[in-house]
Ligand code: AMP
C-alpha cells in the first residue's frame with residue numbers, strides 16, 4: 001500500500017515509525033513531515049489544510065490510505081472532501097467526518113452531545129455577545145475557580161481558568177465582545193470546575209465497533225510541579241497507574257459506549273480516533289473534552305505499546321471490521337519527555353543545530369519541531385523532540401529517557417525533569 005500521513009509533529013513521526021514497520025506499507029509519505037519522518041518516509045511540502053494539493057499528491061503517488069494527524073484538516077472536512085470526490089472516493093481516510101470532528105471543533109456541540117447521551121461532564125451554560133450580562137450573572141452563581149472555554153479551535157489556548165470573579169467577568173467580555181480568540185470565542189462555554197487528577201483515554205472506532213487503546217497522562221504545564229503556562233504537552237506516561245480495572249469499567253460503560261452509541265444514533269461517519277480528556281473526581285470519571293485525533297505527546301507513549309500491525313488495524317477501520325481486531329499490547333509502561341526550545345510556550349528562537357539524537361540507546365526518538373538544513377537537523381518549533389522509553393516500571397523508563405537526553409544538545413534546550421511526579 002501507498003500511505004500518506006498528514007502532519008508534522010511527534011505524533012506523526014510516531015505514526016510513521018509504526019506504519020513503516022508494516023509489511024503492507026510499500027511507500028510512505030508525510031506531508032509536510034519533519035527531519036525525523038524524512039529518515040523513514042518521503043516528506044512532501046504540502047500543507048495539511050490544502051485539500052487540492054493533497055488531492056494532487058494522492059493521485060500522483062497512487063495513495064491508498066491517508067492517516068490524519070492533527071484536528072485542523074478534520075474540522076475543515078478532509079474526510080468529506082475525499083468521500084465526495086469522484087477520483088478520491090476509494091481512498092481510505094483515517095479520521096472522522098466533519099460532523100464527527102465537531103466534537104472537537106465546537107465545545108458547545110461537545111457539551112450538548114454529552115448531555116444528550118448522559119455522559120458525565122461538568123455542568124455548563126454557553127453564552128454569546130448578546131447574552132454577556134446573563135453570562136456574568138451565571139458566573140456569580142458559581143464557586144471559583146471559573147472555567148471559560150472559547151467554543152471553537154483556538155490552538156490549545158481557548159481555555160481560561162480564573163480564581164477571581166471580576167477577572168472572570170472581564171475575561172468573558174474580552175472573549176465575547178472583543179473576540180479575543182477571533183471567531184472561536186463568538187460563543188463561550190462557562191463550566192463548573194472539576195477538582196481531581198487528569199488522564200486521557202483513547203478509542204479507535206470504525207463508527208460501528210471500537211477498541212479502547214491504552215490510557216495516558218500528559219503534563220501540559222511548562223514548569224515543574226505543573227506550574228506556569230500551558231503547552232502542547234511536555235511529556236506523558238502510559239498506562240496511567242491509577243486507572244485500575246474498576247475505574248476503566250466506569251469509563252467504558254459511562255463514557256465510551258454512550259459516545260459510540262451517540263455517533264451511531266446520529267449517523268455520524270467516524271473512522272478514526274477519539275481522545276477523551278477526563279478528570280477523576282473522587283472515584284468517578286468526568287469528561288473535560290473530546291478530541292477527534294490522537295494526542296501529542298500521548299501518541300509517543302501509546303503507539304509504541306501496541307504490537308499489532310497498525311496498517312492492518314487501519315484497514316479494518318476503513319472496512320468497518322474493527323470487531324476482528326484483537327489488541328496486542330506490550331505490558332510494559334512507556335514514558336516520554338519532550339525537549340522544547342528555550343522560551344516556549346512564549347516566543348522562542350528557531351534554527352538551532354541539534355546534535356546527539358543518533359547516539360541515543362534503548363530509547364525511541366520522535367522528532368517534533370525539527371527540519372533538515374543541508375545535512376544537519378535544526379529546530380523549527382517550540383516542541384522539538386520526544387524521547388520515549390519502555391520498562392516494567394514507568395520510573396525506570398523515565399530514567400532511561402533522562403539519561404539519553406543528556407546526549408542531545410541544542411542551544412537553549414529546555415525540558416521538565418519531573419514527568420510522572422504525581423503518579
Ligand atoms: P482543554 O484545552 O479543553 O484541554 O483544557 C485545558 C485544560 O484546562 C485541561 O487540560 C484541564 O486541565 C483544564 N480544564 C478544562 N476544563 C476543566 C474543568 N471543567 N475543570 C477543571 N479543569 C478544567
Ligand code: GLY
Nearest residue numbers: 232233295296297
Ligand atoms: N497533549 C494534548 C493534546 O494533544 O491535545
